[in-house]
Amino acid sequence: MAGGKAGKDSGKTKTKAISRSQRAGLQVLELAGxxxxxxxxxxxxxxxxxxxxxxxxxxxxxxxxxIRLCSTR
Incomplete structure (x- = not known):
């Protein structure tokens, strides 16, 4: 595509929804880092x-x- 846009969404930033478990995992990785x-x-x-x-x-x-919950089963 000569002279056209690079892509349909070029220049726009996308934000993706993050679940609670993903957020917790990222927090643990950040702290471990x-x-x-x-x-x-x-x-x-x-x-x-x-x-x-x-x-x-x-x-x-x-x-x-x-851990306490799992050990009582």
Whole structure:
């Protein structure tokens, strides 16, 4: 397409709806990334995920409640 627009939506920004679980996952990854950055490493390990969850009061209580609920079954 010579001289035409690059695409139908060129120049427009799209926002996509994010579910609560996606938002929570992104928050955990952000916190784990911060933990790994503080330790000056380039990869997020399960230890960084644990540090991120235990360091955040709200996430910690949510995980503990979920584990407690699963263990009573």
């Amino acid at each position: 911060n933990a790994s950055k503080d330790l000056k490493v380039k990869r997020i390990t399960p230890r960084h995920l644990q540090l991120a969850i235990r360091g955040d009061e709200e996430l910690d209580s949510l995980i503990k409640a979920t």
